[in-house]
Amino acid sequence: MRFSNLKCFTFTAPFKTPIRTVKADMTERKVLIISLEVDGETYYAESNAFETDWYHEETIESVHAAVKKIFAAIKDKEWTDYTTLGSILAYYRSTPHAIALFDYIGWQSLNDCKPVTVPLGYTLHPGQQLELQNRVKLKWHDDIVNEIKKIRLQYADIKIVVDANGSLSEDDVPTLEAMADDVDYFEELFSDIALYAKYSHLPLAIDESATNIEAIIRYYGVGVRIIVAKYARLGGGYPIKAIKEAIPDMRIIAGGMYEFGLSKYFTAQLAAEFGTIPDLTPRGTYFSEDYATYEEIIENGQLMMTYPVVDVTKLQEIINK
Structure with a gap:
């Protein structure tokens, strides 16, 4: 199994009620979404990163950049199970939000995704x-x-x-x-x-x-x-x-x-x-x-x-x- 055909997207929706925490106030949520093909099937994953680094040092912009670099490095690597994929992604563990997207898409491709x-x-x-x-x-x-x-x-x-x-x-x-x-x-x-x-x-x-x-x-x-x-x-x-x-x-x-x-x-x-x-x-x-x-x-x-x-x-x- 291999990853191919990376595409990146964003989606933005307003909060029904503004969110106020001790670290940030928010009126809308913007997320990065990627799609990848695995053996001809397309899967999607959503990043939990924010636009700024109030919650984590990785932001939407930095995750997007990391995803492109990781994809270029691993797109020719073969994996057959979750453990092998985890070992491949571990090399890039300094950008966890980015590798989580590949992890989730890999998990989807390996499971039936039942209710x-x-x-x-x-x-x-x-x-x-x-x-x-x-x-x-x-x-x-x-x-x-x-x-x-x-x-x-x-x-x-x-x-x-x-x-x-x-x-x-x-x-x-x-x-x-x-x-x-x-x-x-x-x-x-x-x-x-x-x-x-x-x-x-x-x-x-x-x-x-x-x-x-x-x-x-x-x-x-x-x-x-x-x-x-x-x-x-x-x-x-x-x-x-x-x-x-x-x-x-x-x-x-x-x-x-x-x-x-x-x-x-x-x-x-x-x-x-x-x-x-x-x-x-x-x-x-x-x-x-x-x-x-x-x-x-x-x-x-x-x-x-x-x-x-x-x-x-x-x-x-x-x-x-």
Whole structure:
């Protein structure tokens, strides 16, 4: 099997509600999409990179440039399985968002891409009103303690996750300890690994800090046993599977990053394999538009989605750049 006929596109859609995080404010989402042929069949993949480097050093522009270079280097290389492809792509691991696109297209070509069903994990932003099931993720804010109390009163058995995006310090630890009994895990509390080591008695997870397997092993060494693994940031599905094989007791939460349906499908497939509640949102949570069509059914806290079919007429092809 070989890659051939690389094409690159972009797609842009407005957020239904502007997104505000501790790192960036956004009113629209632009993504890079590539297509490749494998043995005469065309497949697509979506990059989770952003236009600027607020989330990761790779941007849409840098991923586009890296994809062209990688394609030129590997288009004549033969691969017959996911492991062989992973070995070929590992050489370019300094550009994980770029190799993740080749990884996902390779995975599609090797699998039947059947419908996938996973438990739905909600993310509740301040001011939102949702009917919750399974798990809810809350973004850190000044009134987080009272919000947790309200949710626990309404949903006695729901799992609660608190995400701080690396914004907390040692001064916040007493508050964290006070709410720990109501929280499944705390996600990316600190920006300093020493604090993860010092407060490893808390149920700690990393997200932004899970940049590669070496970093994950360092955090594992100080007591972190949960990672939010975003396939784009780690170079695809194969490296995540390698992490699970190398560290069997690591709890892996599959997550996306304001992704459209095609990328969401791969996140869901990885979540199904790892048997955990992923960071997935129902269709229409962030966007009214998508460049791919698929069926989605939510029932009893489970999300089922079919393999998305790309409508290339909705994409803007990048020509001679």
